[in-house]
Amino acid sequence: MHEMGICDGILSASLDAAAKENATRVNSIDVTIGDLTEIQGEALQFAFGVLTKDTIAENAVLNITTVSALSRCADCAAEFSHGRFDAKCPECGSYMCELLQGRELRVDAIDID
Numbered sequence: 001m002h003e004m005g006i007c008d009g010i011l012s013a014s015l016d017a018a019a020k021e022n023a024t025r026v027n028s029i030d031v032t033i034g035d036l037t038e039i040q041g042e043a044l045q046f047a048f049g050v051l052t053k054d055t056i057a058e059n060a061v062l063n064i065t066t067v068s069a070l071s072r073c074a075d076c077a078a079e080f081s082h083g084r085f086d087a088k089c090p091e092c093g094s095y096m097c098e099l100l101q102g103r104e105l106r107v108d109a110i111d112i113d
């Protein structure tokens with residue numbers, strides 16, 4: 001499962017950060033995920049539950065913020081959000097669009113004790 005590897009990355013980065021602060025517990029981890037990463041929130045939550053077992057993040061809450069894909073048209077500079085496969089300018093119909101957001105995968109905050 002795609003999400004298992006992603007979650008492993010998020011979790012090890014968070015546990016590293018927690019270890020540096022001499023934390024004994026991770027309370028929550030906030031992540032932002034772009035729509036185009038094709039990460040399923042539910043699958044990520046499941047992976048998180050499995051991977052945090054027997055770690056200091058065992059009962060931590062994973063807060064997921066998803067951002068939809070947003071592009072800017074190279075022809076008319078319109079900015080528009082869109083789905084995974086339809087990055088077409090709604091103003092002028094151009095496909096020459098630059099992706100502004102939608103591929104995010106980052107840890108925003110970690111709450112530790």
Ligand SMILES: [Zn+2]
Nearest residue numbers: 073076089092
């Ligand atoms: Zn356009």
